Amino acid sequence: MKKRRKVKKKLLAYTLTLCCTLLILGIIYFAYCIFFKNKTPELSFLETIDTSTYVEIDKYAIYGIHMNFEGTFTLPEKVEEMRLLLSNGKDTINVNWEITEEENNTYSFITSEYINEGIVLENLPIGEYYLVLQTKTHDEEQNEVIKYYSVINNTEYENLEYYTLTENGKNNKIDIEWNTYEEIPTLRFKITETKLPDDVYDITIDPGHGGVDPGKTACSDGSATNSLGYCYSGDLITEAAQNLKVALQLKENLENLGYKVILTRETDENVSIYDPMGSATMANDTKSKFNIAIHHNSSGVGSVSGLEVYIANDTNLDFASTFVDEITKNANTEASTKALYQVSNGIYQRLFTEEEIASSSVQPSRYTTNTSWYYNMREIGGISTNASNDGSFPGYPMNEHYNSNNTAEAYLLELGYMDNYSDLRNIMQNTEGYAQGITSAIETYLNQE
Numbered sequence: 001m002k003k004r005r006k007v008k009k010k011l012l013a014y015t016l017t018l019c020c021t022l023l024i025l026g027i028i029y030f031a032y033c034i035f036f037k038n039k040t041p042e043l044s045f046l047e048t049i050d051t052s053t054y055v056e057i058d059k060y061a062i063y064g065i066h067m068n069f070e071g072t073f074t075l076p077e078k079v080e081e082m083r084l085l086l087s088n089g090k091d092t093i094n095v096n097w098e099i100t101e102e103e104n105n106t107y108s109f110i111t112s113e114y115i116n117e118g119i120v121l122e123n124l125p126i127g128e129y130y131l132v133l134q135t136k137t138h139d140e141e142q143n144e145v146i147k148y149y150s151v152i153n154n155t156e157y158e159n160l161e162y163y164t165l166t167e168n169g170k171n172n173k174i175d176i177e178w179n180t181y182e183e184i185p186t187l188r189f190k191i192t193e194t195k196l197p198d199d200v201y202d203i204t205i206d207p208g209h210g211g212v213d214p215g216k217t218a219c220s221d222g223s224a225t226n227s228l229g230y231c232y233s234g235d236l237i238t239e240a241a242q243n244l245k246v247a248l249q250l251k252e253n254l255e256n257l258g259y260k261v262i263l264t265r266e267t268d269e270n271v272s273i274y275d276p277m278g279s280a281t282m283a284n285d286t287k288s289k290f291n292i293a294i295h296h297n298s299s300g301v302g303s304v305s306g307l308e309v310y311i312a313n314d315t316n317l318d319f320a321s322t323f324v325d326e327i328t329k330n331a332n333t334e335a336s337t338k339a340l341y342q343v344s345n346g347i348y349q350r351l352f353t354e355e356e357i358a359s360s361s362v363q364p365s366r367y368t369t370n371t372s373w374y375y376n377m378r379e380i381g382g383i384s385t386n387a388s389n390d391g392s393f394p395g396y397p398m399n400e401h402y403n404s405n406n407t408a409e410a411y412l413l414e415l416g417y418m419d420n421y422s423d424l425r426n427i428m429q430n431t432e433g434y435a436q437g438i439t440s441a442i443e444t445y446l447n448q449e
């Protein structure tokens, strides 16, 4: 009997010891996971980073679906090859850049001179990537020597968050974070699969004017309105109503393609660009990648006709020319006959001139000859488009996002001339054609990028 109890006691002791050991091992493993979970074998390349010098990032901004960097660095030696890379230690993504040697081994670079070029954030694969400079030299024995340098943040800006456009109901979230790895400063792009939060959208559409502001007006039979803005014959057609008709159809088309779309107005109301529902605020609050402003034009002479696509400063013409191609084709119209501000067929850019900057009595000091004259293009793009309305100028409303480095890419579409009868008939009868043209342009452009 006694012996039996002894065995039982021993068994209990063994079980207790085993449990304790397992518990301790569990705790150690848990701690290991917490402290070393980032230490995947692939990332050990970060430990080889040469910390004798860093690439200093002086400016970085997301405009639409592209991210751009500007920076400088000084290398300790002459190298044979240099590349800017996004690397996860296994796969690398080459980042295009324009690089200038300022003095011996000191370089400045910019990823693109165009704000709508650069790293295409839509295409980054799931995972963790780090922005590094890779250099190549040969040692005395002619062995290839590869070195890595990481980047440091020389700006007032911090981490960024980006959601890719909705595709098949799915999105990626990209956390772009200034971080350290084993005390080495890094910039990490962490790409994970997600679903868009309720308040995040793909595209903002801004039907111009509304409410007390009808925009341009015309009479449906092509006759002119009287001095009070009424028609003697025919119905009064307002730009505000036409803009909204196209915008609502465009929203439906884009939603059918799976995009999440928001309008600055869905009724006949007046919305200031700086209101919560205004495009400068809304496009950026909702993290939209694009802001498409819909307008119709008037020349006062009747002979000017056709489509005008207005672009911001420093943009390449890829998306704009796609708008021109697809809208003229689908809406059965032509590129505008207007020569003023034209940069290419159907594409227009209006920047402030020296005279305009000098002549205005109240003028934000930041206006330069590279600042868009159109406030919606200028103010939506934050630092990429030299947004200026910081609230310090009497009479200019504050733009909450004037200093943002993560903004929507803005286009202003003047679809046709309401005081040209041929354009007006098409505008009245062919809402679907115009909306389809804009839809096809967005689809075509995004498939190319």
Ligand SMILES: [Zn+2]
Pocket: 208, 209, 215, 216, 239, 295, 296
């Ligand atoms: Zn307008």
